[in-house]
Amino acid sequence: MKSNLKKTTLLLTGLMVGGKLFAQSPDTTAAGRDYVKPFSGGSQLRTWSVGVNGGMLTPFTIFGTNNSQDFKKPTEQIGYGAYIKDQILPSLGIQADFMRGKVRGNNSLADNAGNTIYSQYTTNINWSAALSANITLANISWRHEKPFIQPYLTLGAGNLNYTPKVTPPGGQETNYKTTGNGSINQVFIPVGLGLKFDLAPGVNLDLGYQVNFVEADNFDGLNYGSNNDRFSYAHIGLEFALGSRKKPQMATHNPVASMRKEYLWENQQTKTALQQEIDAEKAKNDQLRNDLNTTNANLAKLTTDSDGDGVVDVNDKCPNTPAGTKVDGSGCPLAKPVVYVTEEDKKVVKDAIKNLEFDLGKSTIREHSYPSLDRVANLLIDKNFSLKLAGHTDNTGSADLNMRLSKDRAEAIKSYLVSKGANASRIEATGYGQTQPIATNKTAAGRQANRRVEFTLY
Structure with missing residues (x-):
């Protein structure tokens, strides 16, 4: 237990440090990093994201009576997962989940003679893949420009590949399934809830809890009774939005704030337009002044001979020749005759x-x-x-x-x-x-x- 707690602490520390590193370089624009022109369509938002997480796997869940499960004493184990999500609506996303880890329990139910059937089971989750709907419950706020917390629910279905192993009292651990490599493929239903916290634009801290209903009673290696097995996964992770950092993430975007900015800008348009007209007239006057100065400078060049070689600057192709140098009509020094040693x-x-x-x-x-x-x-x-x-x-x-x-x-x-x-x-x-x-x-x-x-x- 202490070893699992230590691993979990290191995992949480790594995720928090990673989140802080991403939060150190926020994406800002002159209009505000979460502004999107109202009714401009989903192309102005980031809809795709990926997430990584890690946490604890246990056979006990918040649903049903845990004492009626096949094994009475759970042992928490490390699990980890990842997902990719497409936010198709502000409050609805479709995500593909992946998870691995171990689930373990001790002290199984007794047989008809009152003897404990198994002292322990360990199920390796080789892999699981599921497609889930992610429902964001509160991403629109009339009081704040950008909501900080997004509660969510998830519901999906997928396939679970696992290898259950059981240990009889005083015996050796063996695979529940004795054929092949001992692994089993089974359909499962993941149901979850959680909270996401905005760490930086496009970076969210994800705290979640998920109950996985296995459509079989052999997940724990003991096919006993009429109830299917289930296990839970409590996790912490980071979500990263994909795409241009100049675009806000749809799941955390507050369209009300963008509408408010648009309203305030419209009230300033008249004043801005008038100031632009004044600035344009000033620019025209400055241009006329610059043109006059340029004309006077060009006239001065027609009579100016800066290097005193007899050729005015406007025609002088070799300016700044030394005093006394003989030059041609373009102001360049005359070539000296070549003298040979005879x-x-x-x-x-x-x-x-x-x-x-x-x-x-x-x-x-x-x-x-x-x-x-x-x-x-x-x-x-x-x-x-x-x-x-x-x-x-x-x-x-x-x-x-x-x-x-x-x-x-x-x-x-x-x-x-x-x-x-x-x-x-x-x-x-x-x-x-x-x-x-x-x-x-x-x-x-x-x-x-x-x-x-x-x-x-x-």
Whole structure:
């Protein structure tokens, strides 16, 4: 009993937590989440819903005399179920139910000799399927916009598949039906009542009680007397409406509230229409003002030259050109002529490399190198070429000293060319020291070849 009570408590807690999670994100609209235009038809409401539930199964019911049943002492067991419902009318829905669980009882009636026939029975409800009518008793309220509680009744019929097992006093549990797998199919009549509470739009808490009348006397494994067996199912569950969350659920919808909203809105239509006319006139005036401002701005563009390139803005396809830039008729910079490095240009550079000499161990350029360097400077000025200078040394002396010497010699050449009018931004001077030899440093001729400054013209 304690184990069943614990299972039931966990089941109820899970259902309540699930309901609260759904209730945290309600569906609201500007007109009110339960508003539907009166006489607009059922398409504006959610009619389909699904439900899940769990609770207690017992052979005792609220109908008849329980002492006359085949077993005198019930034992509550866990059951669970689900259903899908179509609300065809505000107060009438048709639902298909499914249920599983166990029913158990102890201490059966005595036989003619006064002996207890069975000490216990356990019936496994393998599955049950029923089609029921669900009648909502109070979903229309003249006092509240949306009713919170919906009492309901259910009545249906279906098929029950169950496996009864009985235990004689001091004996072993056996199947009542000894053939096949021991299961029995039988018609049953479910009758129920309950209350549904609105947790959130389209989410309802379902508290129900159902008595199931089995059309046979073998449900408890004891075919005794003339009465058919029955059992009850007390449950708690959640119902979820299907469809768009913008639509209210038909079973919980209060059409009176929608009619009241419609009445209040009609009283406001005259005032709203008048305000709309005033707003429309204001909008026309604002549009005329905007059109005038646009016309004045367009006229100003005909004489405005923002970047001062001689082309007015309305015709300028390249606005914001730098000052002094030569442009064409559309205001775009004129393309610069492409200049190529010719063989004659390369010869000027080769002569400068050939005639280039420095004082020993220094970055001082000797005077006889000046004429060929002057021709390089004129080439850079006339054709706006760029030049890369790369200084190199042999391996005589330390690596740090050679790196500084190669850098200083390249910089010395750059300084000389700039002094002759060349653009400093187009000259790059780099020192590589002894890291990039082009000949062996083991001979004097090789070391002489490695002491060089390379000119790259582009």
